[in-house]
Amino acid sequence: MATRKEHDFIGELEIDDDVYYGVQTFRAMENFHITNERLSDFPVFVNALAQVKKAAALANHELGLLDTNIKDAICKACDAILAGEYHDQFVVDMIQGGAGTSTNMNANEVIANIALELMGHKKGEYEYCHPNDHVNLSQSTNDAYPTALRIALYERLSGLTESMRILKESYAKKAEEFQDILKMGRTQLQDAVPMTLGQEFKTFELMINKDIERVLDARNLVRIINLGGTAIGTGINSHPDYKRIVEEKIQEVTGRPFITATDLIEATQSTGAYVQISGVLKRVSVKLSKVCNDLRLLSSGPRAGLNEINLPKMQPGSSIMPGKVNPVIPEVVNQVCFAVIGNDITVTMAAEGGQLQLNVFEPVIAYSLFNSIVMLNRAMITLAHKCIDGITANEDVCKNFVLNSVGIVTALNPYIGYENSASIAKECLNTGKSVYDITLERGLLSKEQLDEIFKPQNMINPHMHNKNKN
Incomplete structure (x- = not known):
């Protein structure tokens, strides 16, 4: 296989001539065998790096710092x-030392070598287009990497809200379908007061709608970038x-409303x-997991559980128990939520671990956030289409x-008082008789009065008896 020689200040290496990355990327490949997940596994991040490099080339050219031919080649690359x-040339492990320098140089080297070929030169002939002097002009890893991360997160969060809306719509359809089905509400797993199954699913819909708003609020935070701060935010070079x-x-290249931070020193380390x-x-995951807990409980049984709803039968549930079907979709979503909550701890510790003018742990932050968003995205779609849509x-x-x-x-309290109601409840528990029958036996209310009180619309909406009414 043909090779080319490339060097950095550490020394010289032979690089396969068919690859577009260079010596610094090669060293990173040798050093970081951590996750077995490369930059190429996160195409939105690769694209964001290309957008940063294109925007920088356009800006440098406008300022007279970059030759037109080199600018054009970089932009085409x-x-x-x-x-x-x-994308297969973005080979560095997502978790790496060096605050993302290996990622930045992977992008610089690949773009430079593509540009060289477009200009009629060979890979590695960096005197014509250099990874640092041209592709990385006016930049540092410390502003290029976080800017690319924020661009990628903006896109990923936008995609997540779309998946959340799909799940929201599934909840909404079931809320409408089940709006007239009366059931018992429960608190502390004990019987409480009646509601409808539609109200239960309407709650799920409203919960996720609030979370969509929170995700969009969070997305706005990554609109603020530190590109132009270079090494520590002072803008040197x-x-x-x-x-x-x-x-x-950046706004032109991405079509997104990114703005430069007012104080780049603060933005570079924040x-x-x-x-x-x-x-x-994490908030989304906690609430989503709670919904899955509810679905598993409501569908429990079918003979010895609540059995109020049926989840779609997706696969046999046991290698030993014939006929058993497990709630595998809510179960897998629960596990995704646990993983996202764990990733939040990682992000928290990585953010806390920053020192002075730079946080060097952004690679693990990026890896954790991307994985959380990707898993949640898939989990939402899976839950909507493979579970919620098929619930009966x-x-x-x-x-x-x-x-x-x-x-x-409880519905009798306004009519016969708390003490009488409590006495009826006690007799119900002791004898197994119904509230309806005991109330009639005691002559506290007539059949007509009980039928009116126990009408579904009176059981599930605000309804107060006026004792002073003649």
Whole structure:
């Protein structure tokens, strides 16, 4: 296999001539065998790196710092990457030492070598287009990497909200379908008062809708970038107007409303936005997992559980127990939620571990956030299409729970008082008789009065008896 010689200040290495990355990327490949997940496994991040490099080239050219031919070649190389080409050349492990320098140099070297070929040169002939002097011009890893991360997170969070809306719509359809099915509400796993199954699913819909709003709020935090701050935020080695112009170019290249931070020194070391995003993802996961707990409980049985709803039968549930079907979709979503909550701890510790003018742990922050978003994205779609959409209700089971429940005695409080209601509840528990029958036996209310009180609309909506009414 043909090779080319490349060097850095550590020394010289032979690089396979068919690859577009260079010596610094090669060293990173040798050093970091951590996750077995490469940059290429996160195409949105690869594209974001290309967008940063293209915006920088356009800004540097406008400032007269970059030759037109080199600018054009760099931009064409970035466009090829954005079109999905050369992603296999982004080979560095996602978790790496060096605050993302290996990632940045992987992008610089690949873009430089693509540009060289477009200009009619060979890979490695860096005198014509250099990874540092041209592709990385006016930049540092410390502003290029976090800017690319924020661009990628913006896109990923946008995608997550779309998946959340799909799940929300599934909840909404079931809320409407089940709106007239009366059932018992429960608190502390004990009978409480009646509600409808539709109200239960409506709650799920409202919960996720609030979380969509929170995700969008968090997404706004990553609109603020530190591109132009270079090494620590002072802007060393960049033109005085570069910060302003590169902001315009980033907006032009991405089509997104990114803005440059007011104080780049603070922005370069701050990881607060990542902590906030991770916290929101944890919030989403906690509530989503709670819904899955409810679904598993409501569908438990079918003979010895609640059995109020039926989840779609997705696969046999046991290698030894014939006929057993498990709630595998809620179970897998629960596990995704546990993983996301764990990732939040990782992000928290990585953010806390920053020192002085730079947090070197952004690679593990990036890896954790991307994985959390990807898993949640898939989990939402899976839950919607493979579970929620196919849920059916056992209406008779729900109704019988209400009729046989002691909890409905609560509805009698305004008519016969708490003490009488408590006495009826006690007799129900001791004898197994119904609230309805005991109330009639005691002559506290007539059949007509009980039928009116126990009408579904009176059981599930605000309803107060006026004792002073004649």
